[in-house]
Amino acid sequence: MTVSIRDVARHAGVSATTVSRVINDSAPVAKDTRRRILEAIESLNYVPHGGARSLITRKTHTVGVLLPDLYGEFFSELIRGIDLTARRNRHHVLVSGSHSDPAELEAMLRALRGRVDGMIVMAPDVNAYPLLDRFGRAVPMVLLDSDPDASDLPAITIDNFGGARSMMRHLLALGHRRIALLGGPEHNRDARERARGWRESLAGTPLGAESAALVFAGDFSELSGYAAGARIAALQPLPDAVFAANDAMAVGCLSAFREHGLRVPEDIALAGFDDIPIARYMNPPLTSVRVSIADLGARAMTRLVSLMGTGSTAADWRRETLATELVVRASCGAPTQRFRNPTREERR
Amino acid sequence: MTVSIRDVARHAGVSATTVSRVINDSAPVAKDTRRRILEAIESLNYVPHGGARSLITRKTHTVGVLLPDLYGEFFSELIRGIDLTARRNRHHVLVSGSHSDPAELEAMLRALRGRVDGMIVMAPDVNAYPLLDRFGRAVPMVLLDSDPDASDLPAITIDNFGGARSMMRHLLALGHRRIALLGGPEHNRDARERARGWRESLAGTPLGAESAALVFAGDFSELSGYAAGARIAALQPLPDAVFAANDAMAVGCLSAFREHGLRVPEDIALAGFDDIPIARYMNPPLTSVRVSIADLGARAMTRLVSLMGTGSTAADWRRETLATELVVRASCGAPTQRFRNPTREERR
DNA sequence: CTGAAAGCGCTTACAG
DNA sequence: CTGAAAGCGCTTACAG
Numbered sequence: 001m002t003v004s005i006r007d008v009a010r011h012a013g014v015s016a017t018t019v020s021r022v023i024n025d026s027a028p029v030a031k032d033t034r035r036r037i038l039e040a041i042e043s044l045n046y047v048p049h050g051g052a053r054s055l056i057t058r059k060t061h062t063v064g065v066l067l068p069d070l071y072g073e074f075f076s077e078l079i080r081g082i083d084l085t086a087r088r089n090r091h092h093v094l095v096s097g098s099h100s101d102p103a104e105l106e107a108m109l110r111a112l113r114g115r116v117d118g119m120i121v122m123a124p125d126v127n128a129y130p131l132l133d134r135f136g137r138a139v140p141m142v143l144l145d146s147d148p149d150a151s152d153l154p155a156i157t158i159d160n161f162g163g164a165r166s167m168m169r170h171l172l173a174l175g176h177r178r179i180a181l182l183g184g185p186e187h188n189r190d191a192r193e194r195a196r197g198w199r200e201s202l203a204g205t206p207l208g209a210e211s212a213a214l215v216f217a218g219d220f221s222e223l224s225g226y227a228a229g230a231r232i233a234a235l236q237p238l239p240d241a242v243f244a245a246n247d248a249m250a251v252g253c254l255s256a257f258r259e260h261g262l263r264v265p266e267d268i269a270l271a272g273f274d275d276i277p278i279a280r281y282m283n284p285p286l287t288s289v290r291v292s293i294a295d296l297g298a299r300a301m302t303r304l305v306s307l308m309g310t311g312s313t314a315a316d317w318r319r320e321t322l323a324t325e326l327v328v329r330a331s332c333g334a335p336t337q338r339f340r341n342p343t344r345e346e347r348r
Numbered sequence: 349m350t351v352s353i354r355d356v357a358r359h360a361g362v363s364a365t366t367v368s369r370v371i372n373d374s375a376p377v378a379k380d381t382r383r384r385i386l387e388a389i390e391s392l393n394y395v396p397h398g399g400a401r402s403l404i405t406r407k408t409h410t411v412g413v414l415l416p417d418l419y420g421e422f423f424s425e426l427i428r429g430i431d432l433t434a435r436r437n438r439h440h441v442l443v444s445g446s447h448s449d450p451a452e453l454e455a456m457l458r459a460l461r462g463r464v465d466g467m468i469v470m471a472p473d474v475n476a477y478p479l480l481d482r483f484g485r486a487v488p489m490v491l492l493d494s495d496p497d498a499s500d501l502p503a504i505t506i507d508n509f510g511g512a513r514s515m516m517r518h519l520l521a522l523g524h525r526r527i528a529l530l531g532g533p534e535h536n537r538d539a540r541e542r543a544r545g546w547r548e549s550l551a552g553t554p555l556g557a558e559s560a561a562l563v564f565a566g567d568f569s570e571l572s573g574y575a576a577g578a579r580i581a582a583l584q585p586l587p588d589a590v591f592a593a594n595d596a597m598a599v600g601c602l603s604a605f606r607e608h609g610l611r612v613p614e615d616i617a618l619a620g621f622d623d624i625p626i627a628r629y630m631n632p633p634l635t636s637v638r639v640s641i642a643d644l645g646a647r648a649m650t651r652l653v654s655l656m657g658t659g660s661t662a663a664d665w666r667r668e669t670l671a672t673e674l675v676v677r678a679s680c681g682a683p684t685q686r687f688r689n690p691t692r693e694e695r696r
Numbered sequence: 697c698t699g700a701a702a703g704c705g706c707t708t709a710c711a712g
Numbered sequence: 713c714t715g716a717a718a719g720c721g722c723t724t725a726c727a728g
Binding site: 350352353354364365368369372374396397399400401402403404405 | 704705706707708
């Protein structure tokens with residue numbers, strides 16, 4: 001049924017060895033022999049079997065990408081950045097989402113043995129660290145957004161704290177004082193760091209003590225932002241501003257505000273985090289902290305490729321921190337900027 | 349370095365055959381022998397090599413997913429649906445985006461030989477069909493949104509035409525007459541079918557003849573919708589409504605309208621297609637055609653699993669058409685519905 | 697320039 | 713209940 005290298009060899013009247021050599025261009029082959037082999041490949045419609053190749057070369061040219069979820073633009077952008085860089089390095093991407101609990105994560109980690117050359121893992125759950133540490137020693141692995149204290153595996157981390165600080169600086173500079181936090185999942189490191197930035201920014205202000213009353217829980221989804229928005233809208237007095245720990249929640253929150261007749265930013269300011277592609281198209285356009293999510297993925301992949309190249313899993317232990325950038329739009333009451341078209345680079 | 353089944357066998361004082369039997373539970377093994385083997389596995393930290401296993405069993409438990417792009421919520425949802433169904437069937441997902449030209453697609457199709465048991469391919473470019481037809485005969489393959497006339501491979505297709513018709517019926521019922529089309533990529537089948545729905549809906553109306561002047565070209569991106577929106581806003585008289593061929597463009601278009609001081613739906617109505625998660629959170633919430641993108645992915649995966657199960661690539665040639673559902677929100681001037689919270693099912 | 701042999705890490709008849 | 717042998721489809725020294 002399926003044609004193998006031996007069939008080609010037989011057809012061309014040579015050995016499999018020689019066929020292998022012309023396929024991989026790994027050794028000189030007589031011109032005429034090469035021609036015959038090429039013809040045989042063509043006429044038999046032969047395509048080398050990647051799996052068999054991997055077994056002997058010990059390279060799958062595939063990387064595993066394990067994510068907590070696949071929902072929303074954040075992951076979409078992340079995968080896009082990873083895929084782009086992967087194909088540039090001639091690698092395939094095996095992706096898997098929703099590893100809610102460590103047991104599931106471990107099962108996947110095991111299942112991937114012999115199928116991938118390395119992995120990119122995003123595991124917000126702190127309980128996963130011992131597991132990752134163990135596997136990360138056996139196979140090249142790059143962590144996304146891990147806790148620097150919990151693991152010394154190579155990792156790319158967003159500067160969540162710095163980003164939150166700069167957003168808070170911006171809000172305070174605009175005169176907002178009572179700034180509510182729309183927080184993310186409790187065990188999520190990104191969410192925690194962003195919350196910490198909010199908290200410490202408020203520490204020096206008169207609100208400092210009172211701030212705890214202005215914390216609203218969300219789970220990074222639009223829906224949770226919508227729900228929190230409804231609660232916030234019912235507050236009196238209204239806070240001056242809401243700092244949402246991600247854009248998806250800000251989007252939901254904005255929608256709730258609108259339904260409750262609140263104008264943004266006139267009645268209340270609203271800021272997000274991530275700068276997902278849709279943020280600039282909101283009404284009003286959303287002030288956010290740009291993370292360049294695709295770049296995050298691209299860097300993780302680049303790092304992984306170099307790790308896999310050296311063969312060592314611990315050769316390069318530096319932790320890379322991705323700078324963020326405050327993107328001021330209309331949702332917080334700052335002087336309106338002219339709408340800036342995204343460049344092609346930003347879209348792609 | 350890496351531990352194999354032979355190491356385990358040696359450690360337990362048995363043959364590799366027996367070890368294999370306890371791992372796969374494929375034949376009875378003496379209780380005590382089993383225990384020794386389990387201990388050896390534990391102490392050596394042995395994990396079976398998936399690649400080697402695949403070679404002999406001829407099953408990789410992996411499916412390849414080839415998409416034209418990975419940008420935006422549509423693909424995010426699609427992959428999520430595929431991944432969910434894949435893991436439920438104990439399969440891995442190898443994903444790859446941006447196969448702009450057929451040559452690139454072919455390279456990927458070849459590279460996947462021996463790495464996957466089947467493929468889900470979305471190739472809007474009509475030129476790819478001969479290629480797909482050839483490969484689709486060698487390996488189980490399900491097409492996404494392919495042209496029914498171009499290939500008889502199994503395919504899941506969105507009812508783009510029907511969806512567009514029902515949207516147009518809705519717009520016409522609301523009294524809109526001059527309805528502009530914000531079209532998608534020229535060679536994209538979804539875009540074409542949606543355009544056809546628009547065109548045929550207008551055929552019976554007074555506008556019929558004039559309608560060509562109301563076609564605006566886009567490429568499915570927010571940015572192209574934004575650009576078209578600016579052009580439409582400059583029109584006089586303004587159209588009554590704009591039917592955007594997807595939500596992403598509608599989002600961009602909406603943003604442009606706002607900047608030009610146009611109110612939606614008071615000054616002009618706006619409708620989209622796809623009902624991406626963000627649509628309901630727009631201001632105003634976007635009337636759209638729900639496609640249940642995740643379900644599209646899930647069905648493709650389900651179909652592929654059954655194809656792979658039967659082993660035949662052509663056993664099940666029925667083409668499945670996915671019904672759409674008109675989702676009326678505020679952007680077209682219909683009586684405002686109460687905001688409906690998405691159910692958990694819809695979010696996950 | 698070419699080929700026979702060994703082997704990557706497994707599983708599967710076959711025989712006992 | 714257990715093992716020796718063959719083999720999945722390749723590549724890689726080794727020898728010529």
